[in-house]
Amino acid sequence: MRKKGNLIVISGPSGSGKGTICRALFQEVPDLHFSVSATTRKPRHGEKDGVHYFFLTKPAFENMITGDELLEWADVYGNYYGTPTEPLMKALETGRDVMLEIDVQGAFQVRNKYPGCVLIFLIPPSRAALEHRLRNRGTDSDDDIEQRLRWAEKEIGEVVNYDYVVINGEVEKATRDVYAVIKAERCRPALLDIESLLHKYR
C-alpha cells in the first residue's frame, strides 16, 4: 500500500561511522537502495564503476551540473563529488527507500532540493570517542585529525536542524537505531496509498 519510498540521508562529521553503519544496513535491509556518488577522481584499486562510484571525466561531471542532474555536489581539492538525481528518483518511485551517506554540507543541499527527505545526524558520544575512531582508521595525519575534530565541534551545532540524531557509541546499537528510523518513516501516512486503504474498507 506504499506510494513511494523515503530518501534517508545519513550524515555527520568525518569519522562518525557513516560508512560502517551503511555497510551493516546493506547486509540487514535487502530492499534498501544505496545511492552511488559520481566523482572525477581516479578509481582506486578494486573500485568498480557504478558500484563504488560513477567515475566521470571533468567535462561529463560539469555537464551534469549545468543540466541540473545532481542532487548535490562539491569540489573537494580539485575533484568533483556529487549525487546523480535520476537513479535515486527511479528507486523512490518503485517504492524502495534510498540511503544516502553524505557530509553535513551535502545533507542540507539535498534537503533544499528534496524537502521530504529524512536527515539523520550520526555522532560519536564524545570528542575523545571521535578522535579514537579517526586514529583507529589510520588514514589521516595528526594535522588532519586535529582539523576534523575542529570541524566536528562546529558541525554538532547543526544537530538541531536534523530530523534524528543517533549517538554512535556502539556500532550495533547505532545501526539498530538507524534501522528503527527507516522502519518508522515507512509508517508515515504521506507514503500510504490512502485511496487503496479506504477502498478495502468499503
Added chain:
Amino acid sequence: MRKKGNLIVISGPSGSGKGTICRALFQEVPDLHFSVSATTRKPRHGEKDGVHYFFLTKPAFENMITGDELLEWADVYGNYYGTPTEPLMKALETGRDVMLEIDVQGAFQVRNKYPGCVLIFLIPPSRAALEHRLRNRGTDSDDDIEQRLRWAEKEIGEVVNYDYVVINGEVEKATRDVYAVIKAERCRPALLDIESLLHKYR
C-alpha cells in the same frame, strides 16, 4: 543524554488490536511506562485499582475534570473514562516514554493538550480483517460489530492527521513497527540534552 520522555499515543478503531500490541510491548520494552486510565465504572473480576484502572467515584472524577487534572476524558454510556495527567507527566520528566492506548477522539484531545505527543494509528488491512478480529474476540453482538465497522470507515479518514500509521495484518510485525516508532522518536534532537553533548566536544 535525554532530557525527557515521549508521549506515544496508540489509537485506532475498536478491534484494531491496540490492547494486544500494548501487552506485547509491555513484555518487550521494560522501561516503557503504560498510562493507567481513571474510570467510574465498577471493577470487573480480577481488576486491580491502580493497575487496570484507577477506580473513582463520580464526584471524585468530576473534581478531576473541574481541576483540569485529566489529559482527556469521555462519558461513555453514563460512565466516565479519562487519563490522569500527573502520573504521566512525572514519568515523562524522569526520561521514560509513556504509552497511552486510546480511541480516536481521545487521541486528538491528547494532542490538543500535549502537542509534542506522537500519534500512531493502528488499523487492520481491510474491513474483512477488522470484522474477523471483532467476531473472534466474542464480546460484541452482531449489531455492535456492524456499528463498530461503520465507525471504523469514518475513523480511517483521520489517518492523515496522525504521525504514523501501522497496518495490523500480523501482530508480531505490527508490534515491531510500533517499537520502531518508539525507538526512532527517542532519536529526536528535541529530546537530546545538546548542552551536555556540546560539552563532551570541548
